[in-house]
Structure formats: structure tokens, C-alpha cells
Amino acid sequence: MHLRVSKAAFLKELNLIQGVVEKKSTIPILSNLLLETKDGALCIKGTDLDVSISTWCEAEVLKDGSNCIQAKKLFEIVRALPEAEIEIKRVENDQVNIICERSRFKMPGLAIDNFPEIKEFTGPFIGIPAELLKTFISRTIFAITNEESRYALNGAKFELTEKTIRMVATDGHRLSFIEKQSDLGRSNLDVLIPKKTLAELGRLSAETDEAIEFGYDENHLFFRVGRRLLTSRTLSGQFPNYQLVLPKENDNSVVIESDRISSAIKRVALMADERSHSIKFELGDGQINITSQAAEVGEAGEVLPVEYTGPSITAGFNAQYLLDFFSVIQSDEVAFEFKDGNSQAQIKERNEAEYDFRYIVMPMRV
Numbered sequence: 001m002h003l004r005v006s007k008a009a010f011l012k013e014l015n016l017i018q019g020v021v022e023k024k025s026t027i028p029i030l031s032n033l034l035l036e037t038k039d040g041a042l043c044i045k046g047t048d049l050d051v052s053i054s055t056w057c058e059a060e061v062l063k064d065g066s067n068c069i070q071a072k073k074l075f076e077i078v079r080a081l082p083e084a085e086i087e088i089k090r091v092e093n094d095q096v097n098i099i100c101e102r103s104r105f106k107m108p109g110l111a112i113d114n115f116p117e118i119k120e121f122t123g124p125f126i127g128i129p130a131e132l133l134k135t136f137i138s139r140t141i142f143a144i145t146n147e148e149s150r151y152a153l154n155g156a157k158f159e160l161t162e163k164t165i166r167m168v169a170t171d172g173h174r175l176s177f178i179e180k181q182s183d184l185g186r187s188n189l190d191v192l193i194p195k196k197t198l199a200e201l202g203r204l205s206a207e208t209d210e211a212i213e214f215g216y217d218e219n220h221l222f223f224r225v226g227r228r229l230l231t232s233r234t235l236s237g238q239f240p241n242y243q244l245v246l247p248k249e250n251d252n253s254v255v256i257e258s259d260r261i262s263s264a265i266k267r268v269a270l271m272a273d274e275r276s277h278s279i280k281f282e283l284g285d286g287q288i289n290i291t292s293q294a295a296e297v298g299e300a301g302e303v304l305p306v307e308y309t310g311p312s313i314t315a316g317f318n319a320q321y322l323l324d325f326f327s328v329i330q331s332d333e334v335a336f337e338f339k340d341g342n343s344q345a346q347i348k349e350r351n352e353a354e355y356d357f358r359y360i361v362m363p364m365r366v
Contacts, residue, residue: 001035001065001090005042005057007081007100013055014075016228017046019200020053021071029068029114035088036066036112045118046071051197052118056227065090068110074098077105119231121222126184127211128165130225136167137202139178139357142324144195145171152237156198160189168242174321175245179356192235193221200230245360247346250337252310254283255350258334261288262326264302268292269319271300277320280366283313283338292319315341316366322347325359 014033022030025048034045042059046052067090078086081100089097094109137156145153156169166179193201204225205212213224216234223230268279272292282289288306293299315338326334331349338345347359 001037001067001088001096002063003037003042003059003061003089004085004087005059007078007083007086009057010042010086011075011078013044013057014071014078016203017044017053017055018071018075019203020048020051020196021046022048023072029110029116031071032068032110032115033071033074034066034068034112034115037061037064045115047116047118048196049116050194050233051200052231053200054118054229054231066112067094067096068112068115069096069107073107077107119220119222121215121217121220121229121231123215123217125213125215125222125224128184128214130205130208130210130212132165132180132182133205133212134202135355136165136178136180137198137205138328139355140167140169140176141195141198141202142328143169143171143174143176143359144198147171152192152235152239155192155194155235157239157242158189158191158193160184168239170240170242170245173318173362175242175360176325177242177246177356177358177360180354189216191216191221192237192239194232194235197221197230197232204228204230245344246358247337247339247344247360250339250343250346252283252313252338252340253335254288254306254308254310255333255335256288256304256306258326258329258332260304261334262323264290264304265319265322265326268300268302269323271298272319276364277318278316278364278366279319281313281315281317283308283310283315283336285309285312313338313341314366315345316364317345317361318364321361329357 025031030048036043040061042057045054081103084101087099091097096107096109098105140156156167159166164179165182168177201223208225215222219234221232268290272279273294279292288304291301325347329349331352333350335348335350344360344362
């Protein structure tokens, strides 16, 4: 293998692929990238066995070949090189020379025989707007659990029907639901997409305004953006019946400006317990009183005037869960919908016509 490649183009693809490469794997080959020349260009592949990315980079290929190189160190070297052409050449014992102007590096490589085979897809792709995927991911990924033991909750439920596209995520304490009316030409798909896949897909979709090509087989999902292909295993397991969690009788609603209530929550949360992040909402005639207290730091409170004439409701919430919601919405106003202080609350954006976005939060004891 012998080639020359632009630093800017090479670095862009290396940066994209870093997220899937295992940093501390017990299998050494998984911390490596596979570099191979094909059709007069450089193909770069990385995988952790569950999520894989294959991408291409324009290059001047002097001799075809392939090699596995440590991903993190290669990225650090290329990032530090001057803005000039980089020469990469495989020499004896799988070693690779990297030359750029006056800089020279020699890196050990691994034989390509040990690099895992990345699943190929030959079926038809369907197009999903990149903006739709970006919105779906940003409004659900934060609600995915970080507890690896809860396997089925380590991703988001993705559903396609004849008329709708939907994504749902939950960690057992809150649930994020988003749906859009859309005819993509396919129906009856119901899969669990891992959190890591969603994070990488979010990065891919952020770099394009065009449709992302989507395909699937029995156990894998495929997302293609130009010459980049993201491949992922689906999660197995039983996702909770989210329809049972969506409130049906939350008739007590209060509308408030997003900035006003999110700022108040941030201030009051400064004095909340550091483990539970609990704050208390007291909704009464014409106002919301938000309070917090922790024995070791003190207490805080803020009163917000609102238009509300329903029954008095007192409920506790994890402040961080509420702030996660406000960090991703676009609307100037939101509606808090309650049944009572002991049932799940629902928060929705006001004047959002394109997406049906609902955020459900379980109350806490306060």
C-alpha cells in the first residue's frame, strides 16, 4: 500500500470514525482502523463489532494494498501534521511510514486477516430526510438509560408504519416520544437502535441536508450518507409498552414561556440535593412555586405567575430531567399537563405543527 492524501480530507474522515473505535478493548484489532485502497481511493473502516463505519477518502494511489493501524494514534498524528499532502506507505512487517513535509513517523500495524468482516447490504435503501433524523435523535437520545444491565432500554425504539415514523426512548423514570406523519414507502418496521449508533448517526446527519439512505435486514441496520456507511446490530429484548405510559387524563394544563421556566429551574436546582436533583412544583391559582432544599447546602425558591385556575397540584421532579427537555426544544412556549401530583406529568411544545413530541416525567417524593 502506497498513497498520497490531503490532510484536510483524511483528518475529516478519521475524526468521523473515532467514535466507533474501541478505546480500551480486550481485542487489540478493535482499536485499529483498516485502511485499504480500492478503485483509486482510500477506504477506511472501523468497528467495535456492534457498530461499524466505512468511509472513503480521495487519494492518489501509487500501489494498492491494505493495513490495520492504531486508530487513536493515527488520528493524533494526522491532526498534528501541517496542512499539506500526506504520504502513507506500508513497509516490512506490516509497519507503516507516514511522511508530511519534514515530519516522519513509523507506526506498527496489524495483519488485516484479524480485522472483523463488516456486514454488507445488498437490499434496497429508502430515503429518510436528514433533518428528521437529527430532530428525532436529539429529542430522544438523552432519555436512554445509562444502565447497561437494562439491555432493552440501551437504545431507542424506532417504528415505521405506512403513514408515520416514530421514535421512543426511556430510562424507566422519564420517556421521550416523537412522531411525524410521513410516507416513506415502507411499513411495519419495529427495531431497537443502540444509543451508540444513534450518536454516530447524529454526527453523520449533521453533515448533510440530503436524505439519508436507510436499509435493514433481520439483525442489522444500514445508514448511507454519500460514500459513508454506518452499520449497526439491532438490540434484542422487550421494550416496555410505552402506550401504557402516555397520559390519557392529564386535563390540568398550564402554559408558560420556555426561557422563563427553564431559567427558574436552573436557579432553584442549585440548592437541590446533589444525588436526587429533586425540586418541588406547587401549582396553584395564578402561579407556580418552584422550591428545593438540601440539608447540607440550604434552600431556594422562585414564584412564576401563570394563567391557571385549576386544582392545586404539588409534585416533585428531577430537575435535570426537566432541563434535558428544555435543552432540545425550539418553541417559545411549553405546556405542562398534570392529572395530579402523584401521576406522570407530560410536557409538550406549544405551536409545534410538524412533530408530535411528548416528554413524560415520573414524579418524585418530596
